Amino acid sequence: MAVKKSYEEINEKIKRGEAVVVTAEEVIEIAAEKGYAKAAKEIDVVTTGTFGAMCSSGAFINFGHSNPRIKMKKVWLNGVEAYSGIAAVDAYIGAAQLPDNDPENKVFPGRFSYGGGHVIHDLVARKEIRLEAVGYGTDCYPNQKVDTIITLDDVNDAFLFNPRNAYQNYNCAINLGDKVLYTYMGILKPKVGNASYSSAGQLSPLMNDPYYRTIGVGTRIFLGGGIGYVAWNGTQHHPNVSRGENGVPQTGAGTLSLIGDLKQMDPNWLVGLSFIGYGATMAVGIGIPIPILDEEMLRYTAVKDEDIFCPLVDYNEGYPYSKPMDLGLVNYKDLKSGKILFNGKEVVTTSQSSYPRARRIAEILKEWIQRGQFELTRPVANIPSADDDIIFKSIPERKPGVTYFNGGNRRD
């Protein structure tokens, strides 16, 4: 009889300390040894992990009020501006934000030593942070300036809210041009001198649940060393792309928007990064547990690197100018071997996503579940999948006329 398990049954086992939990790496061998049906019966949960640069990350913070009160028009944390176009002392610090006086790429390639991701890391590390804010003063918020030192423990709320994380697959970047490129995929040597990839492959969360059957709104996850939740699909979520027979997309596809309390996170799993010539960002640690509800889920989680393909993309012209070029696919087993073949030539590979850290996250999450500290959640709502009609759009080119100012509602 085909195996079927409910979330409730799996959680009962977790509570009793009897759940069988393995990582997305371990499940591969078990499935090969015992077959899918038997493995599905035995295994209750498979844990995944990923740790890499995710620019679309940031945190909402409520600082509490100064006395007299202030309506912050602009806010800086260690000189890095946080968006404050929301309520008086609320702000959003984005991982890719740079200090106002950053030299950027004026001397190329710029170094981008400090940015929003570093601020978030420093906050979580309980370091002292300079908080500066200015306001224009109102009857209810008379103060116009704040300049002080805070730590994460001084603020009312701080939660990570990342609009796009955990990309389900990604490009493998190469450089067909003849000068060095400095990109968000790292340094790309000319004439296809290296091939840079950024995914944990077989350990990566959405590679193990390719149609988002169990990962949806409300799914409880490992986020930045603490507990977080899937809030929504991520921005640029684009599930209807070409997929392999195993259901795994062969290009960037699904994404997740994630949320979690920053105060219980760990600086080891939220790390500020500086990509030379590109900018600052943050490495985010994410781990998602996948309940083995049936044999189908077991098959998905048993996916291995050699069966996951990603497209080679040229970052000289192909990507920046959206020129369609078909340069073929490569699999993650070859990428992780350190060399791939491109047009009959051996090319060294450059990894951007930390596989050892991804593995560690899957192990930590496994321990949490085994100890009964972490139960699984059924999604409150599903996120769009491959059969939903989602179209990937670009900015339209139109000529704004005078009527478009203020949304066309001009007060004459």
Add this chain to the structure above:
Amino acid sequence: MKNKLVCYFSAAQSEQPIIYRLVKNYDLIVNILKADINPQKEGYLVLELEGDKNSYTEGVAFIKSLGVVVEPLSETIVWQSEVCIQCGACASFCPTEALNIERNSMEISFIDSKCVICGMCLDCCPTRAIQLHFEIKGAV
């Protein structure tokens, strides 16, 4: 030719227009990488000298003739394992496999003795876990 040198000097020597002479009389391109001179006017200069072989040799001989101690710059690469996030980005830039990924664990390690201090890895590390240190002795 092009080389990096550390010049250690004392108060009397620091009064001399060394850089000016190197440029004017020996036609060398001088790049000051680091300088540290204390209030007693003792200290060191880290210079990069570039020029043809003869002028280079004569230029260095000139500095020495002033009593300045000249030594080749000894640089070391320091890999801070606690800062490294094991992304692996540096390995494909290292020509000697001093930074190397063990392909089963995918873990990176740094073997000091294999490092030729080419500096290729410095730019590609997003956490700045790899740093170049100058080794400077105490003032002479």
